[in-house]
Amino acid sequence: MQLAHSNDRLASRMPVDSTAGGEPEVESSVIEWLLHDDQVMRECFTHAAEILKSVTGAAITAIVLLDEEYQHYRAEVGMAMPLVTRARSLADYAVRDADLFVIEDAHNDSRFGDCMLVKRHPFVRFYAAIALRAPNGEIVGALCAMDPAPGRLDAGQRGVFYHLRAMIENDLKMRTATAIDPLTQLYNRRFLLETIARRWKEARDGDVMGSVVVDVDWFKQYNDTYGHQAGDHCLRLVASVMQAAADSEHFVVGRMGGEEFGLVVLDAQRSMLEDTLETLRQGVADLAIEHRASPLGVVTVSIGASLTCISDLSRPAHRDGFASADRALYRSKHNGRNRVTMA
Incomplete structure (x- = not known):
């Protein structure tokens, strides 16, 4: 199954959750752990990105992690991606959404004109992402697919995002149970x-x-x-x-x-x-x-x-x-x- 490319002039996305603006930041111990190469979660991320690329046919798929300042790529498939400030990332928009976030053509939406991936190589036009959460419910990043051509997702492809998110969050829950002290929420x-x-x-x-x-x-x-x-x-x-x-x-x-x-x-x-x-x-x-x-x-x-x-x-x-x-x-x-x- 390949990504269905489109010439539609309007970007589409799921409705924004109006309560998401007050989303608390993720516990830094979890982000720090994921950013410093936990091998078990890296393998999970790689499998998810490979599956997503196979199903959507998008040029690039990846897991992105978000701290307060930056968007960090993990398990990129398709090309190595540069470090991007969170304020100028597409993922920062995606994690504000309560559901799957889809841009069919970023060139037709002024909100994304300043985003680094749109302005510079790989000149992203199609972008889809779904937020990933830590076991306490707070956001750690997103699973995303992107392409330099406009595109859309069919119902089956949308479903894969949800299944992969469930897989990643379940692995994250099991892994953090072995890494985090339950009383203090620091590393054990x-x-x-x-x-x-x-x-x-x-x-x-x-x-x-x-x-x-x-x-x-x-x-x-x-x-x-x-x-x-x-x-x-x-x-x-x-x-x-x-x-x-x-x-x-x-x-x-x-x-x-x-x-x-x-x-x-x-x-x-x-x-x-x-x-x-x-x-x-x-x-x-x-x-x-x-x-x-x-x-x-x-x-x-x-x-x-x-x-x-x-x-x-x-x-x-x-x-x-x-x-x-x-x-x-x-x-x-x-x-x-x-x-x-x-x-």
Whole structure:
């Protein structure tokens, strides 16, 4: 079955959901994970794009992922696609739709005149996409097909978009269940350690890798005083501060277990890392979570960090980086807690 090309002068699309404008951004931990090459999901994306190309006959099919600034291509079939700002992407229009989004001829719709794929190679005219959602319902990107000639979809081709979306979202649900800590929605210990090992292996000689360990001060006493339900709520609030820091600096953050968290930092610079970790420490204190069993009166964190310049000798030693950060954390605790210590 091939894409039915058309000379129709009017672009067609499904009705816009008027509530979609308030769509919350996807959790960055999921986007970060997908952007950094989870192999299982990459294979799922590739199969979906290949099937979509076979069914529609479109010149290009792909999965696109959307963060706040950019549209990132994954599993392109037909040609390698350039990085595009989200504001000038077709996918940003597509994910506002409640349903399948179709442009039969972008040249006949002034809304798309500034879109990069329309203005420049591959000079897209036909475009169809359907939004993809994380297990919590938030948008991560879209499955799309595009062509430099006008076109339309028949009912069978439209149905394939829905079936492939169901397949991708089901795989995403199963995969995130093995990667995300259910309490904090950060990476879990296993996936964080896998990510750390891979990042160190892929780093170039001369890159500086930062390893960070964060521990909630007097947390056992907090649980004993307020109960485990309050303790879980406390950990979720602390995790939200760490996720915000990770978002701003492109860290990878996860829960190591209990009240301990880990971060890995690419292209780390000592002064910037110290400033960011100090902001993180202060951010937790600013939550002003009452802690009567702490001499400080509120929940705080102690932080240890180390920097490693990647070389042939240090590349296999990602555990050494965190061992050094853990020793720095011990010094933070020994010196009064609620502080950042660099190795």
